[in-house]
């Protein structure tokens with residue numbers, strides 16, 4: 001399936017070259033991500049990628065579904081389509097007690113008439129459950145767990161995951177007609193920390209744990225933004241299959257998944273005795289901290305599928321598996337000092353410096369104290385002995401003060417009344433919990449804002465890191481965002497460690513950022529409470545900066561997911577004359593202020609604008625995925641069930657109850673042919 005059958009009019013060498021490039025890119029991806037031993041530089045990799053993209057653009061017939069260029073879908077989704085699971089994704093019983101594991105084993109032995117039982121013990125990754133569907137070896141769909149019966153179709157976002165194979169490896173066994181694999185989407189510890197750091201800068205709430213971060217990322221609308229966050233995947237089960245032979249137990253299932261090229265969860269062990277099993281579980285309580293990703297427990301599963309069948313499920317979870325979860329670890333140490341940092345929006349954040357202490361596999365020397373009220377509430381003083389814990393096992397927090405250890409020499413902390421960066425008087429948010437420097441010229445804020453603006457989740461200016469920004473600020477070249485677009489190569493080349501070449505590249509990067517579009521610009525401005533997703537929603541709704549700035553608080557608050565607090569923040573932002581001037585200047589310097597995403601093109605005049613459309617039965621010209629895509633492109637919203645709110649039902653061959661529902665509710669029914677006329681497909 002990697003070699004298209006000689007499409008007419010395409011030179012043979014282009015076909016061969018495209019096939020070669022696909023293969024090479026996949027190989028280098030594997031070397032880089034799975035084996036961590038790249039053979040070529042990032043730049044060389046980018047060149048291969050660019051060449052393939054160009055070839056596919058020139059000859060669209062060369063673009064295969066499994067092409068690496070399809071990993072980062074250029075087609076943002078409007079919301080997500082809900083799709084039922086073939087087999088429900090049940091939840092799992094949890095326990096924190098080894099005694100309960102013993103009880104679990106006894107219960108199962110009794111139910112199985114004392115037959116011997118083998119168990120697998122698998123690390124429980126702190127991520128989001130996912131269902132991955134392969135048809136004839138091709139990755140066609142990925143669904144979130146949702147409510148267990150139906151989940152959101154997040155296929156486009158999953159395509160951004162470098163370790164997720166888009167095609168299964170042809171091994172000795174035949175590829176199954178349909179294979180649904182269950183797994184976990186997660187972030188590596190270091191990536192999770194980086195995302196939270198960026199969010200903190202952004203003034204957005206940090207994710208409590210990698211699971212929340214993964215869930216939030218999967219829900220983002222722009223797959224390109226998803227691609228900027230390095231999600232990963234492990235698989236651990238088969239959910240459903242057609243045409244799969246020779247798999248009778250979990251050990252065989254995992255081996256087969258591995259053979260097919262899927263990233264199977266590592267460190268799985270098989271036990272036929274309970275005591276060694278319990279020992280293994282206990283051993284991982286500390287060993288898990290050495291892993292690059294977060295493991296919050298171990299899953300114990302019956303190996304044999306026939307035994308599983310016999311054990312069955314309760315109303316909510318299978319009887320044949322249980323998750324043992326590890327409790328959060330704590331440590332006691334001394335708080336040496338409290339530092340106050342100034343963020344991009346002027347927010348003052350107190351940070352505790354601790355005597356280094358070992359906690360959950362890392363050395364902890366800093367902890368977030370959140371805000372002044374938190375310090376007052378917990379009565380945290382400099383010199384105190386404090387209990388620290390990793391929330392979600394990642395971010396250290398001060399949980400409580402050991403007041404019994406006080407000597408009387410501890411010093412209560414007084415929160416600064418003036419900004420530590422610029423010396424101006426600070427203010428408390430209206431009714432809020434944060435204290436802020438409101439001086440728009442505060443150097444700490446300006447540099448943080450510039451850094452944020454250039455970040456890859458915003459305007460994505462390559463090569464503009466903190467060191468360059470600091471120099472640009474200190475030399476006086478850049479004081480406000482528009483100054484960036486007035487820079488010349490000659491000016492930049494004079495900075496330290498900057499040659500003519502890197503200066504040229506930086507200016508190129510700045511130039512390229514002009515066309516990122518409204519959503520990224522809004523994300524980059526650092527409006528309080530407006531993160532990447534909020535920016536996407538606003539850009540999509542208003543279409544242009546002009547319309548957005550004209551909107552009043554009520555109009556803003558009506559936008560889905562925006563609400564009054566965000567609406568208030570946006571109007572406050574644009575009512576400021578200095579910021580108005582910044583926007584005007586950016587516009588006159590050529591920065592795009594319209595929504596440029598593909599969905600914007602159909603938004604105003606799509607033939608299905610605002611209509612909810614249900615598809616049922618077999619279609620001749622579309623797959624389920626492609627017709628849903630087509631509905632979205634035409635401005636409509638695909639849905640899986642017929643209700644009074646449905647505008648249109650597209651009926652193919654062998655349509656069942658949905659057609660009856662449509663007739664009963666008086667919803668308009670069209671054939672596939674009529675649908676094609678409506679959306680203007682030839």
Ligand SMILES: [Zn+2]
Pocket residue numbers: 342419420421422423424437438439442443444445
């Ligand atoms: Zn300041």
